[in-house]
Structure formats: C-alpha cells, structure tokens
Amino acid sequence: MSRRVAQIVCAVFGVLMFLLFFSGHPTAKAITLAITTQYWQVIAAFALIVGAVSFVRVNVKAIQRRQDIPFRAIGLLGMISMPVLAIGWGIGGSSPFLWVFENIQAPMQSTVFALLAFFVASASLRGFRARSIPAAILLVSAVVMLLSRSWFESTTSSFLLTASDWLRNYPSMAARRAILIGIGLGSLTTSLRLIVGIERTWLGGSR
Amino acid sequence: MDFGTIIAGLLTLAILTFLYRDNPIYKLAEYLLVGVAVGYALVIAWKSAMVDLLFTPLFGQGDWSLLLPLILGLMMFGRFHARTSFISRVPLAVLIGSGAGAAVPAMLGPRILTQVSGSVTPLVGTDGLPNWSGLIVIVGVLSTLAYFFFSREHRGSLGVASKVGTWFLMIFFGTTFGYTVMSRMSTFIGRAEFLLTDFLHLTR
Structure with a gap:
C-alpha cells in the first residue's frame, strides 16, 4: 500500500514538474522555484538530521x-562539538565554530x-603499460x-603545452x-522510467 | 605561532602519516575529520535550509505554503523506527519525482542538444582550407557514441568505428588523469608550503 502511494506521489510530482517547464505563467514559475529551492533543500536538511542521528547511533553501539x-x-566528540559551538557562540567571523572549521576540518x-596524488601516481605506475594501441595512447596522452x-615544460619549447592544449x-x-x-540520454530514460513507475528500486523493502 | 596553526600543522602531519601505512594516529585524525565534517554540514543545513528557508518565513512572516515541506521533512523521521520507516517514502517520492520531472527538459537542453550543436562545426574554413580539428571532433563524437552502442554486435563497420572510439576515449582518460594528478599535486604543494613556512618556519 505505502509503495503504491509513494509511486503515485512520485508520478504526480514528476508530471507536474515536467508540465510546469513548458508554462511561462508566473504561478508556474513560482511553483517550480518553490519546489526546487525550498522543498528540495528542506527535505534534504531533514534527511541530513536523520543521517546525523544514524551516525551517533552506529558509533554509540560500537x-x-x-x-x-x-x-x-x-568522531562523536567532533560531531557533537560543532552544533554545541554554533549554539553557544554563533557561526560568525571569529566564532569558535569557524575556528574549528579553518584549523581542523579544512587542513585535514x-x-x-x-594524499590521493600519491596513490593515483603509484597505481598508474603499476597499471600503465603500453601493451596495446589503446594503452599506448592512454600512456602518451597522460x-x-x-x-x-x-x-619540465619551462625548460623546453612550448611544443608540449601546444600538444596538450590540442x-x-x-x-x-x-x-x-x-x-x-x-x-x-541515460538520465532522460531513467527519469522517464521513474515517473511511469518502471524503475522502483528506490522504494526499498517490501512493506 | 598561534594555537590554530599548531593544531592545523599537527593534524596535517597526522593525515600524512598514512603515506607510511595505516596507523592509529591517522585513524584518530580520520575519525575526527568525519565527525567534524558531519557536525559542520548539520549546522550549515540547519542555518541555510531550516532557519532561512523554513522557520523564518513560516513562523516569522506567516508563509503557510511552507507547511507542506515542513510536514514532508518531518515524515523523514519515520526512518527512526522500523515500523514507521514506510512513511519516509513519501518525502523521498517528492524528491525523486520532482527531480526526475525537472531532469527531463534539463537533460534534453543543456546536456544533449548543446553537446550535439557544439560538435557540429563547418568542415571548411572561410579561407577554403579544410577544418581538420572540426573533423576530428565529429569523428571522435560519432565513434565514441558507436563504442557505447550495445544493441548490435561490434563487427564490420560498427566494429571499426567503436575501435576508433576507444582511441578517443583513451586520450580523454589520459588527459583527465594528467589533470587530476596535477590538481592533487598542487594541493599537496599547498600543504607542504603550509608545513614548511607557517608551521615549522623552515622557509619564508
């Protein structure tokens, strides 16, 4: 039953958004704007709260x-400290919340x-072998x-820069x-499959 | 040196210890990063979405049209219990349905038609000479699309076209790889500069 309701809601909102795109009426534009800038953001924010609670639950259980x-x-201390700092001292210019962001989160x-530069480079050293024409083309272009x-480019002529730009x-x-x-094309067909109800994996379990 | 720089330097070194191998110092920094990042995202979402977009217009300015997103958002909390988790399908349906509906025209325009029109350029220039680069782009787009065409077996002319397509794909992967490595390298240089200049004062 709940799956059917969710599917109908999905189809209604899908068709509504599709039709609203073709209308230049101010009301249609206002509804599109409200859904894309308010509904999406608000529901995503609530979903983030669900995710944060799940994060706490998983760690407490562990x-x-x-x-x-x-x-x-x-991890829990880091997660809880940010809202506590924001509630206590705000999130403005010289707040502790911003201090934690600038001196703990951003540098890490x-x-x-x-770090990924090293792992990508070391993986490519092992993986890049000119065993075939496509592999050789990949190697040369990289x-x-x-x-x-x-x-190295500054020590030679501008040939390498010209070649790479080309x-x-x-x-x-x-x-x-x-x-x-x-x-x-893939996104288009997936969207249509979602709207007409062929694609139902997002509904999850059987209840 | 201020306290913030000392903390940032020590945490940067803690993350870099992973270059040796996985170790408790790295793991501690990693867990701290995940926790702080979740907390930061939560606060920013609360301020920018909940307060600015929902609570202030709804309760401060009396915009009752926002009751619907509030109810939909609260329905997400059905996830907290197995018995009520089905309720959260409704806000998800709104997100997915409206996203799919908005994606159809959005994909047709900027994604497909713009790319097709950008690929088709005059093959002879104003000076009467052939535009080889334009020809390469057209051949590249068509052959790469042929590579991704799986409705027929890649034999004969389709096989040749898909083979040429793989060469173009390899060039794309190679250049993208090069760019990715160099962007990560420049970030690493930034971190090394911070460590050597601001944290350790070894260079100016």
Whole structure:
C-alpha cells in the first residue's frame, strides 16, 4: 500500500514538474522555484538530521560493544562539538565554530585530497603499460599532459603545452561530448522510467 | 605561532602519516575529520535550509505554503523506527519525482542538444582550407557514441568505428588523469608550503 502511494506521489510530482517547464505563467514559475529551492533543500536538511542521528547511533553501539572506543569517541566528540559551538557562540567571523572549521576540518580535508596524488601516481605506475594501441595512447596522452603542466615544460619549447592544449580541446573534447550525450540520454530514460513507475528500486523493502 | 596553526600543522602531519601505512594516529585524525565534517554540514543545513528557508518565513512572516515541506521533512523521521520507516517514502517520492520531472527538459537542453550543436562545426574554413580539428571532433563524437552502442554486435563497420572510439576515449582518460594528478599535486604543494613556512618556519 505505502509503495503504491509513494509511486503515485512520485508520478504526480514528476508530471507536474515536467508540465510546469513548458508554462511561462508566473504561478508556474513560482511553483517550480518553490519546489526546487525550498522543498528540495528542506527535505534534504531533514534527511541530513536523520543521517546525523544514524551516525551517533552506529558509533554509540560500537562503543557499547567496545569496538575502536577512542576513535569512535573522537568522531562523536567532533560531531557533537560543532552544533554545541554554533549554539553557544554563533557561526560568525571569529566564532569558535569557524575556528574549528579553518584549523581542523579544512587542513585535514585538503591533506586527504592531496594524499590521493600519491596513490593515483603509484597505481598508474603499476597499471600503465603500453601493451596495446589503446594503452599506448592512454600512456602518451597522460605523459604529455603531466609534463606540460610541470617545471619540465619551462625548460623546453612550448611544443608540449601546444600538444596538450590540442589534445584537450579536440580529441579529448570529442570523447567528453559523446560521454555527456550518453549521460544525458541515460538520465532522460531513467527519469522517464521513474515517473511511469518502471524503475522502483528506490522504494526499498517490501512493506 | 598561534594555537590554530599548531593544531592545523599537527593534524596535517597526522593525515600524512598514512603515506607510511595505516596507523592509529591517522585513524584518530580520520575519525575526527568525519565527525567534524558531519557536525559542520548539520549546522550549515540547519542555518541555510531550516532557519532561512523554513522557520523564518513560516513562523516569522506567516508563509503557510511552507507547511507542506515542513510536514514532508518531518515524515523523514519515520526512518527512526522500523515500523514507521514506510512513511519516509513519501518525502523521498517528492524528491525523486520532482527531480526526475525537472531532469527531463534539463537533460534534453543543456546536456544533449548543446553537446550535439557544439560538435557540429563547418568542415571548411572561410579561407577554403579544410577544418581538420572540426573533423576530428565529429569523428571522435560519432565513434565514441558507436563504442557505447550495445544493441548490435561490434563487427564490420560498427566494429571499426567503436575501435576508433576507444582511441578517443583513451586520450580523454589520459588527459583527465594528467589533470587530476596535477590538481592533487598542487594541493599537496599547498600543504607542504603550509608545513614548511607557517608551521615549522623552515622557509619564508
């Protein structure tokens, strides 16, 4: 029963949004704006609260089972401290909330992002072998792109930069366009399948 | 050196210890990052969505049309209990249905038609010479699309086209790989500069 209701709601909102796109009436535009800027944001915010509660539950259960106690505790402390700081001192210019973001979250986030450079490079060292024509093309285009964006480029003529720009602007762009067309067609068909009720995996269990 | 720089430097070093191998110091920093990031997202969502978009217009300005998103949002809390979890399907249905409905025209326009029109350029320039680059783009788009066409076996002319398509795809993957590595490298240089200059004062 609940699956049927959810499916009907999905179809109604899908058809409504589709039809509203073709109307230039101010009311139609206002409804589209309300759904995309308010409904989506508000429901997503409530979903985030559900996710945060789930995060607390999972970690508390793990602590009760005596699994990774110091790590789970520090994760919970970090999660709880941010709302506490925001409620206590606000989130403005020199607030402790912003201090934690700038001195704890941002440096660690960018360092994790930077770490990936080493793992991508080491994986490519193992994976990049010119065993076939496609593999050789991949290797050459990657090497040209890497060298053209490094100190090596400044020591040679501008050939590498010209070659990498050409590779990026024409053959690479052609493949990118084809992939984007494919993504567009795939998204279009998936959206239509969702609206007419063929795609039902998002409904989850059987109740 | 201020306290914030000391904390940021120590946490940066803690994350970098993973280059040696997985260890408790890294794990501690990792859990702290996940916790703080969840808390930060929660606060920002509360302020920008709940307060600014919902509570202030609804209770402050009397915009009762926002009762519906409030009710839909509260229905998400049905997830907290197995018996009531089916209620959360309704707000999900609104999100998915309206997203799918909005995606149909959005995908047709900017995604498909813009890419198709951008791929078709004049093959002969104003000087009467052939536009080789434009030809390469058209061949690349068509052959790559042929590679992703699975309704027929890749033999004969379709096989040749899909093979050429893989070459274009390899160039795309190679250039994207190069760009990704270099962007990560520049981030790493930024972190190394912070450590050496602001934290350790080894360079100016």
